[in-house]
Amino acid sequence: MNRTHPLKVLKYCPKCGSAEFNTSGDRSLKCASCGFHFFINSAAAVAALVTIDSGKLMLVTRGVEPNYGKLDLPGGFIDPLESAEEAVKRELKEELGLEVKTLKYLGSAPNEYVFSEYTVFTLDMAFQVSAESVEGLKPMDDILDYKFYSEEELDYDDIPAPSIKNFVKDYFQSIKA
Incomplete structure (x- = not known):
């Protein structure tokens, strides 16, 4: 331990x-x-898979520890008495100013999030998100930047969270099928 x-x-x-x-x-x-x-129970968190017509997937650059400067999916912890769907919409609005048009639950995966030398076990829930628009988005809150990636442009070693890495791999695998 x-x-x-x-x-x-x-x-x-x-x-x-x-x-x-x-x-x-x-x-x-x-x-x-x-x-x-x-x-000791898992905390609930959400991750948004925002895509564009070309199939590219949005990844954000973390602006806070843990893993400052590394890649992540936009999202975060679910607030008390908030649904996962509400959390996805809130997080995307806070982090990018993005308005959600539609969202669909994809699946979940466990993760360990170490913050202030304390492990928070999480259950990360992934959602496919269609945005009202991806024009004029602005990195805010706890992200430094965002970019849409094809799988060829991506180094999976830049995604430290195992759950997020799996969601990203599953996404790119699904568009190949």
């Missing part, structure tokens, strides 16, 4: 503050003082 795993990082009960916050199984901690039981 790596040093960023929640079972290694969390030391105090978030309910009462006790240091008697002990590992209780493979994915939980339990407080000996107040009985609070904390489970």
